[in-house]
Amino acid sequence: MSEIELIKINSENWREALALSVHVEQQEFVASVTPPVAIALAKAYIRPDGRVVEPYGIYNEKQMVGFFNLHYAPESKEDYWLFHFFIDKGFQRSGIGSKALNELFKHIKQTHPSCHRLRLTVHPENDAGKLFYIKLGFKDDSILTFGEPTYSKYI
Template identity: 40%
Template sequence: MGIIEIEPFTKRNWEEAMAIEVGDGQKSFVPSVAECLAFAYLKPWDEALDPYVLLADGTIIGVFYLSYTPDSKDNYWIGGFQIDKRHQGKGYGTQALIQIVEFVKDRHPACCLLSLTVEKDNPHAIHIYEKLGFTTEKKENDYAEVIYTFNLAEIFSETN
């Protein structure tokens, strides 16, 4: 398994990215790729919403978006994170999430707190998030999704 790379959606890759699809039992957990792109255009939550593709060995294996307020310390949200059903079960989800955290740290140095939401009945995703250090106070958003956070300031200050 190669290193996961992150690239923005572009004219060159959007058609391949649109083919990303999760399994039937997972479709209620994440927005479709088309919905993610609509969110990027509409920016329903924050000032900025950037969609990205996840690549392994040059092949798009997943997508996510980052919704945020530029230069804020605590308003950065990972959304739409999904690995294509053909690439699941290979460790890509865990590796991709590690890369996403590093990506946010590098691209948005002001960010101290990274957040995401997860459906209560998605134990596989919850396991991955908790394994990588995301924590929850069991608070929910307006859609009854549980909010998880990752403290970048605490984690990365320990390594300096």
């Protein structure tokens, strides 16, 4: 059984995060730049719309295998967003993504107990991503955010 940990990106692991990548055909589903972590880390520094942006590495048995950003408005109950979630191309289709999201749900309940909903967007052509999130309990909100379908999960 694999051990999944979520560890904030910091001065010791940011280079490891920059080395993560996805298959070429998946790139547009994660970010508009390569490596995808670059834009995500920039957002953590810039804090678009005054949001808190926390970048995390997804570790499987002490090795970084994925990444995501958690965005939220301070003091919010439902304005929590998952952005740039991906598993490195060398570790996909092994169940790590599902385990990582389940760890994220636990993490949010522990560190943000007032949070009731996690939201995300999925690229309109990312059919596998849509099915993945639906299997994990996300529901289509029937709205577009940044031109992409928005999904929510109440946690």
